[in-house]
Amino acid sequence: MTDRQQAELRKDEVEAGTTTGLASPSVDVASGRQNSLWSDAWDSLKRNVLFWIGSVLAVLFILLALLPGLFARGADPDDCALGNSLDKPSAQHWFGFDQQGCDYMATVVYGARNSLIIGVLAVLFVLVLGVVMGAIAGYFGGATDSLLSRVTDIFYALPLVLGALVLLRVGPTTNIPIINKPGPAAVALALALFGWMTAMRLVRSQVIAVKSADYVAAARAMGASHRRILVRHILPNAVAPVLVYATITIGVLIAAEATLTYLGVGLQRPTHSWGLQIEAGQSLLRTAPHLVLFPSLILTLTVMAFILMGDALRDALDPRQRA
């Protein structure tokens, strides 16, 4: 790598930090041997306690989302009686009741599904947008790169929550598919549309870094198509940093969903969502603190699960970290 490219990479790392809030997802694998990289990484992961904590939490969270009935202790989140409104946690009802008089444990448990759907969907959207744009910009360079980089700059300059906020406000009245139907898919797409830029830059810098490598030049000399070179030879090198980024970003986006819902543009009642529950409980913080406590706790644990895993993965994949 040239100094210039190295500088760009480091700058991307720094900017990635501003959006993901924690890990610099860039992993310098361009020079490493792929096989030993992954097996070394696994060895290192196995010894990392934080990774295991994160994994257990994540598995638990996914189970909550897939089989909420198992965890709701037999309660139906839609079976509500105003007479039970705001009752405190008890032996029968561990989380107490919400204002509508619904069993709170059931509603909180059922909230996991929407968070998971939105987190995963949004990351998928982000990856598709980011990988395609980044690969094209990095591989073809020149005017294409300039144009796509400027577009990225434009989106980058708009804060994620702000952009998604406006889009979701406009959404229901436009003809844009998905966005015009309020629900998890619309929220995920809105988050992705204003959150793909870091993925794009990551992929772009990885592609630039690898593009001039000998084996790529060899493939080109043998007459391989652009597409084949990109897909078979260049992109696999970007997998590691993108994986780190995606894991952390699931957590970040789940938190962003809660924020959007809290601000009134995400999911709507009577859907079960942690953002909605926090929003509803907020005004009753003094009299019924359990309403904010439980969804906040579970939301935090979920976000933490993905950040712990991503963080551990980054450490494991980054040869610089190993002394």
Next chain:
Amino acid sequence: MGRYIARRLLLTIPVLIGASFLIFAMVFALPGDPVAALGGDRSLPPAVEAQIRDEFNLNDPLLVQYGKYVGNLVQGDLGIDFSQRPVIDTIEQRLPVTVRLAVVAILFEAIIGIVAGVLAGIRRNGFLDNVVLVSTTLIVSIPILVLAFVAQFVFGLQLGWFPISGTSEGWGSFLLPGLVLAAGSLAYVARLTRTSVAENMRADYVRTAKAKGLPRSRVIIRHTLRNSLIPVVTFIGADIGALMGGAIVTESVFNLPGIGRAVFDAINNQEGAVVVGIVTLMVFFFIFFNLIVDVLYAVLDPRIRYD
């Protein structure tokens, strides 16, 4: 260097125009009728509504509206809101609040972040390192929404250490919201410093300094820290621009009349001129500080040359 800055400045123009058009198009694509909502649950007489709509060019096609907007913008006129108040006045009034909030947040993230990062980095895998690792993970995992309520509830209400909200206590009012706003970045600064310090502690020149028998504190401060802080300083610079946008939730929860809250209210009231004006300003700050960061990078790190 001069040519590089000039080129970067030129590049900001399409970004600024693109971002403002993007937000303008979204805001004005809103098919709702902001004028109709002015009367609340009650209808205004049709002629009165028509008059207001006319005054705000709401009947023109999108591109014409945007053209008129940019035309006025170039002359320093950001337009007026529905209560006839110039948007520039709103910004002038609100910006100082957000700037104060950002300054407090930046100070927190720089001071606490760097100190924690250095402590963790000089002895990797030591006790302090693990404390910093775990606590930073914890902090970034708490959504800012949750963090704001917890901070307000515990430090403002229960312990009474800080004013709960508002700006009546001067700089003191900004401590708690500043800390909340800074939390995520603070953790990142700590992490970045830790990695950077740890890396440099192993560098040849530090070994040489140690071998020369220089005192430990001198090695850390003069040799390690100076080099380790390059990425940290640039991150903090870039973060100033990003913080402006992150202020929406913090300002709402802590009742701070800054531009973050102004833009949120304006989105809900469909005050297009206010939304576009403030967002354009945020974009400008973001680009401006990123430019400074790039230049700083070149200045701080002699290995990098732009031209």
Next chain:
Amino acid sequence: MKFTQRSAALIASGLAGAMLLSACGGDDDGGSGASGDGSFSIYIGEPQNPLLPGNTAESEGNQVLDSLFTGLVRYDADAQVQFTGVAESIESEDSTTWTVTLNDGWTFHDGSAVDAQSFVDAWNYTAYSPNAQQNSYFFSNIAGYDDLQAPTDAEGNITGDPVASELSGLRVVDDLTFEVELSAPYAQWPTTTGYTAFFPLPPAFFDDPAAFGEQPIGNGPFQAEEPFVPGAGGGITLTRFDDYAGDEPANAGSVEYRVYTEVDTAYTDLQGGSVDIIDTLPPDALASAEAEFGDRFIETTYGDITSLSFPTYDERYADPRVRQAFSMAIDRQAISDAIFLGTRTPATSFISPVVNGFREDACDVCELNVEEANRLLDEAGFDRSQPVDLWFNAGAGHDAWMQAVGNQLRDNLDIEYVLRGDLPQAQILPLRREQGMTGPFRDAWIMDYPTPENFLGPLYSTAAIGGSNYTFYSNPEFDALLEEGNAAATDDEAIELYQQAEDILVRDMPSAPLFYRVNQGAHSERVDNVIIDAFGRIDAAAVTIAG
């Protein structure tokens, strides 16, 4: 409810009398002595508009304007009209042409006289559509109003200038007398003239309306000595107007209106003693506030109504039996207790209890009756397999109670529901206008003036379609009774006819009355004699500073 309010008002006025006496004797017992120059503070939400009487429709701005201006008549805590304002009398023989006689000696804060011209000019300005004043419609029943409205085409674009710039129905007779000719008889017209829109304006206003909006020059008990900028997040301090001509001048030296965006913050400040009066309590504090503040806790009924309105244009809700069934499936008391924590009382009429003419038993289908509701629904052949859309505007705190309504429809009628609360007011209003509601929707009305007509005509008359009649309900019988009521010779006759009109509404149920709002406020130990009226306004002039 009515009785307690009246007695509260009596006690309050008794206190004021006692206070005046004690001030004369220099005696200061009971901690409620008048103090000349003390200052106190009142919480308000953020006013959105400049402080112009003709352009202020929101409660925040109204609160401030109410301290700065005094209209022709005033309302007491019980929403009854009192001739303690500028008017000496407002009389008519035919309920159409009214003669307004003013008291002598009133001046604006800048010294100019409050005369007949200052009312007529103000009203003409507000009514004239190119001035784009939100309160313009208050003058729509004055002769010649239509001539002041610019013509518009089908798309709502202005196609020309209004024919006239002055209402033909307003005639200045002399300095202290003017005549008002209405386009149709309206026996209760004098009751309307205490509202903000009817305040007089001094000549200074017409020189520079914008500057006036920042620092209004009124004729009320307090004056503004500094500019106020809405949306800036600050507040405004008003000082006592020493030349106030009314009977009830300000007791305190000054009042500070302090702007908060979060009522929680204001409440905490009240507990800490840094703000003196708040007229809204955060949901959190409702359970504990009464015990905490004791006799400093204030509770009054607000002149409003919240309803679940039906799109009568939608086939599914065209049958009145369906609408009555929905009304009877909602347990208003349970929602009021659990969701509103007692800040609402169940509605039993289309009219607010603060208004003369309210009947506690007007609506017999406004109570929970699950059996009857199901019977009616079957009779009407309602399709229960399709979910019901429930509409309300986003971001205004309606989510919780609308969800509770939905849950009750599900429990009591076995109908699933979908909440359509994702559109803000700016987007939902045009939909309501274009008959776009696909199910019952939240409807609310805050009275402009305390008459039964104000709760009926603007919401359910055929003439109000295109205005605030979003149900598109139209019944000639109802319209006729309203008109008769308006033309009645006496208040009592009018009320009788309005009640007959209301009975028709109960039968047709274009909208299910749900709740009346209860104002709950509290004040610090520093102040006394805090009265919140039926408009939710604190009478700042009456407030005294203790000790």
